[in-house]
Amino acid sequence: MSYKSDIEIAQETTIAPVMEIAARAEIPEEYIEQYGRYKAKVDYNYLNELRDRPDGKLILVTAITPTPAGEGKTTTTVGLADGLRKIGKKSVVALREPSLGPVFGVKGGAAGGGYAQVVPMEDINLHFTGDFHAIGAANNLLAAMLDNHIFQGNTLNIDPRRITWRRAVDMNDRQLRNITGGLGGRTNGFPREDGFDITVASEIMAVLCLSRDIPDLKDRLARIIVGYTRDEKPITAGMLKAEGAMAALLRDALKPNLVQTLEGTPAFIHGGPFANIAHGCNSIMATRMALKLGDYAVTEAGFGGDLGAEKFLDIKCRMANLSPDAIVVVATVRALKHHGGVAKADLNSENLAALEKGLPNLLQHVENMTKQFGLPCVVAVNAFPTDTAAELKMVEDKCRELGVNVALSEVWAKGGEGGRALAEEVVRLCGQKSSLNYTYGLEESIEEKLNGIVTKIYRGDGVELTPAAKKQAGQLEALGFGNLPICMAKTQYSFSDDAALLGAPRGFRVTVRNLKVSAGAGFIVALTGEIMTMPGLPKVPSAERIDLDVSGKISGLF
Numbered sequence: 028m029s030y031k032s033d034i035e036i037a038q039e040t041t042i043a044p045v046m047e048i049a050a051r052a053e054i055p056e057e058y059i060e061q062y063g064r065y066k067a068k069v070d071y072n073y074l075n076e077l078r079d080r081p082d083g084k085l086i087l088v089t090a091i092t093p094t095p096a097g098e099g100k101t102t103t104t105v106g107l108a109d110g111l112r113k114i115g116k117k118s119v120v121a122l123r124e125p126s127l128g129p130v131f132g133v134k135g136g137a138a139g140g141g142y143a144q145v146v147p148m149e150d151i152n153l154h155f156t157g158d159f160h161a162i163g164a165a166n167n168l169l170a171a172m173l174d175n176h177i178f179q180g181n182t183l184n185i186d187p188r189r190i191t192w193r194r195a196v197d198m199n200d201r202q203l204r205n206i207t208g209g210l211g212g213r214t215n216g217f218p219r220e221d222g223f224d225i226t227v228a229s230e231i232m233a234v235l236c237l238s239r240d241i242p243d244l245k246d247r248l249a250r251i252i253v254g255y256t257r258d259e260k261p262i263t264a265g266m267l268k269a270e271g272a273m274a275a276l277l278r279d280a281l282k283p284n285l286v287q288t289l290e291g292t293p294a295f296i297h298g299g300p301f302a303n304i305a306h307g308c309n310s311i312m313a314t315r316m317a318l319k320l321g322d323y324a325v326t327e328a329g330f331g332g333d334l335g336a337e338k339f340l341d342i343k344c345r346m347a348n349l350s351p352d353a354i355v356v357v358a359t360v361r362a363l364k365h366h367g368g369v370a371k372a373d374l375n376s377e378n379l380a381a382l383e384k385g386l387p388n389l390l391q392h393v394e395n396m397t398k399q400f401g402l403p404c405v406v407a408v409n410a411f412p413t414d415t416a417a418e419l420k421m422v423e424d425k426c427r428e429l430g431v432n433v434a435l436s437e438v439w440a441k442g443g444e445g446g447r448a449l450a451e452e453v454v455r456l457c458g459q460k461s462s463l464n465y466t467y468g469l470e471e472s473i474e475e476k477l478n479g480i481v482t483k484i485y486r487g488d489g490v491e492l493t494p495a496a497k498k499q500a501g502q503l504e505a506l507g508f509g510n511l512p513i514c515m516a517k518t519q520y521s522f523s524d525d526a527a528l529l530g531a532p533r534g535f536r537v538t539v540r541n542l543k544v545s546a547g548a549g550f551i552v553a554l555t556g557e558i559m560t561m562p563g564l565p566k567v568p569s570a571e572r573i574d575l576d577v578s579g580k581i582s583g584l585f
Contacts, residue, residue, distance in 0.1 A: 033140045033585040037148040040289050049285060052119060052293040052320045060282070062156050065147045068282040069295075071240060071312055077319040083117075084457040085318060085349060088327040088407075089336035089396070090357040091389050092529070093519050094365040096374055099140065099409040099439060100327055103357045103446075106143035106438020107407075107453065108325040109290045110446025116454065118292060119321030120145070123309045123329065124159065124284070124299040125152050126227045128199040128562055130584070131570035140585070141439030143446070145286055145294045149581045158235075159197045159226050159299065161280040165248075165273040166195040166229045172269045173253050173262075174209070178216055183266060184256045187219050191543065192253035193560075197226035201563030224560040228304045233548035235277060236298035236310040237346055244281060245274045251547035261506060263546070283313040290443050293320070302329025303519040304560050306338040306550070311347045323457070330519040332356060332392040333484050340400055341466050341480075342512045342550055350463040353456035354396045354404040355449070357436075358389045360414045360422065366530045375413040382418055386425050387531035391486060391522065393431050399483055401464040403456035407436040407449050469510045473500040473542065476513045477553060481537045485522040491538045496553075499542040503551060506544075514550040516558045524556030 031039075045067045049059050058073040088107065090100040104120060111118035122145065125137035130152050138148040145151060154160070170192055177185055196203065203223035209216035226232060230251055238244040249265030256262060264270055283297040297313035300306050307329030308314075317324035328335030336354070344350055360382060361374040367385030369378055389406065396404040406426050408419065423433040434452045437445030467479035474497075477490040492500060503509060520526040523535045541554040564570075572583035 033144060034148060034582065036142060037144055037146050037289070038580070040146065042146050042287060042289070043291055045285060045287070048287045048291065048293050051291065052285070054285070054320070059285070065286065066150060066156060067285045068156060068279065069285050069316065071282055074312065074315060074319070077316075080319050082318040083322045083324050084352040085314075086323060086325045086353045086355060086453055086457070087336060087339060087351040088325065088355040088357060089332040089392070090330070091362060091392055092331040092333070092366070092521060094362040095371050096359060096361040096365045098357050098359055098362050100357045101137065102140040102143045102439050103355065103407050103409055103436050103449075104325055104327040105139040105145055105288050105294075106436060106443060106446040107355065107449055108292045108294070109143065109288055109443025110438065110450035111323050111325070111453070112290065112292055113443040113447055114450050114454070116450070117322040119295065119317040119324055120288065120292060121295045121297070121309050121313045121317040121324060121326040123327070124155055124296050126159065126225065126299055126301070127153070127197045128225050128227070131573070132199045132562065132564050132568050142289060142442035143438040144289050145296060146289055147286070149584060151286065151296060152584055153581070155296070156284050158280040158284070158297070161276050162229060162231045162235060163195045163197055163226045165276040166226070166231045168273060168276065169251070169253065169264055169267070169269050170194045172267050174216055176267055183262055184258070185254055185262050186257045187217065190219070190254035192251075193221065194223045195226045195229040195231075196223055199225065199562040199564045201561065204559065204561045222561070225301075225562060227299050227301045228560040230545045230548050231273070231277075232298065232300045233305055233545060235280060236300060236306070236308065237343070237548055238281065239311065241274065241281070244277065245270050247547040247549070248273050249547075252544060259502075281312070283310065283316055302335035302338065304516045304558060306342050306514050306548070307335035308339045308343045311343065314347070314349070323453075332395055333522055334515070334517065334519055336396070337466065337480065337484050338514060340463060342514060344463060345465060345512060346549060350461075351402055352461070353453050354402050355407050355453065356389065356392050356396060356404060357407045357409055358422070359409045359411060360418045361411055363389060363422070368529070377415045377418060379417060379421060382421055385530055386422065388529070389422070390425060390429060391531045393426065393429055395484055397429065397431065399464065399466065402461050403459045404431050405449065405452045405456060406431055406433045408433055409439065410435050410437045467513075469512065473504060473509055473513070473551060477539060480513060480515060485537065486531065486533060487523060487535045487537055489536050491536050493538065493540045496539045496542050503542060503544050508544045508546065508551060511544070512550045514545070514552045515555065516552055516560070517555045518558060
């Protein structure tokens with residue numbers, strides 16, 4: 028049986044002009060700035076008009092530990108929002124914007140799939156409204172001003188060996204991970220080691236996503252630490268007088284982007300930090316807008332529940348005073364069999380033994396949501412034609428033992444109609460009382476917080492700090508940053524820091540090799556294992572399949 032590609036489905040669908048979507052979301056025309064016919068920005072000042080309007084219910088979609096088999100988290104998020112509309116509920120979806128790195132690298136497009144997509148998917152995947160370019164420009168302006176300050180006399184006594192600020196580009200480019208700049212003689216700067224991060228790992232991305240308004244944005248930008256003096260005092264962007272110009276570059280990027288699902292549900296797509304190397308959530312501003320404009324706001328957090336969801340709950344919710352009314356954990360039978368040791372080529376065959384072996388991964392994510400964080404939860408099984416009745420029953424039975432229901436999600440094939448069952452269970456869960464529990468207290472030491480995440484969420488035996496990381500923890504606490512939350516940079520493929528440990532491993536420890544404060548974002552980044560802030564392209568990148576014909580039609584995105 029042949030299936031249409033995601034881009035073919037999107038291109039064959041007639042979508043409404045964005046002004047119709049704005050009217051559907053009850054956004055007055057004076058707050059809309061159109062970017063063509065099908066996308067727009069919404070003036071953040073509209074949030075002031077909505078201040079007294081009660082919030083809708085907040086639903087967070089997360090997933091099991093990712094596998095090459097795929098889970099369909101964004102697809103489920105979009106399909107759930109459409110499903111809620113199918114049962115008569117006013118829903119709005121809030122998502123992250125895809126990075127060009129994965130689009131041209133391994134994943135291809137990232138706007139949902141099948142009949143549960145956000146559109147126009149080509150625009151969303153390629154440049155969109157230019158937010159990421161603005162973030163990269165602000166990041167690199169700060170880098171240029173830092174190097175220029177040193178070149179022009181260095182009155183702040185910055186130690187060139189202790190510069191922590193790196194340049195950024197929104198592309199997977201391993202060649203730029205570590206570079207030497209300033210070559211070519213005295214007039215070309217001073218030689219020093221430098222490097223690039225992918226834009227979604229830039230602290231500017233996190234700052235944009237966590238800012239409430241322009242004054243908050245400028246305050247956060249000014250607090251960014253770019254390096255240290257020769258006597259180990261921090262140097263900030265504010266000391267370089269860079270925050271005003273950076274904010275000017277980010278003025279329009281701060282405004283949430285409005286698009287739609289294939290079924291016309293209003294969708295905000297804004298910000299895009301990775302969840303394995305950053306905090307993995309769309310902007311607070313977009314989430315707040317969705318909550319004010321919908322009775323149900325559906326959002327997602329990147330990768331598995333141990334990464335994106337943990338950071339959504341321990342960082343974003345804490346900063347924005349949010350608490351989800353329900354959690355959706357997305358899983359597939361295929362992915363669970365992969366966690367049970369089945370090779371990707373053999374996942375289409377029934378294998379109850381492997382499924383049973385892989386199920387602890389799902390069950391640990393579910394327990395984290397219900398028992399650790401104290402939130403109502405449903406498991407959404409993203410349906411595949413190869414799933415057997417026996418396999419689906421095993422998943423349902425194991426989840427029921429934890430007091431959690433399972434809803435079969437058929438949104439890829441049926442759109443919102445295939446999300447009715449999931450939507451009904453989510454509405455039921457939103458009627459329950461709950462209270463969000465954090466993994467750690469802000470008053471705990473950095474090492475205690477790290478141990479809390481490793482033991483409570485990953486179920487490891489504890490954290491190991493390298494001598495360098497232990498020294499950094501002491502320095503950060505001495506500088507007054509010890510009360511910040513932790514943003515773990517860890518492989519997405521395992522609960523541990525070893526990508527090869529599938530399922531729900533036990534008896535491991537997580538090694539933290541570097542601790543860095545993101546003072547503007549307001550958290551401490553802990554680098555574990557071999558995690559990198561600049562990915563590389565695979566042997567056969569998705570870019571080789573992407574093309575443009577003479578009429579301007581794009582193909583190969585997904």
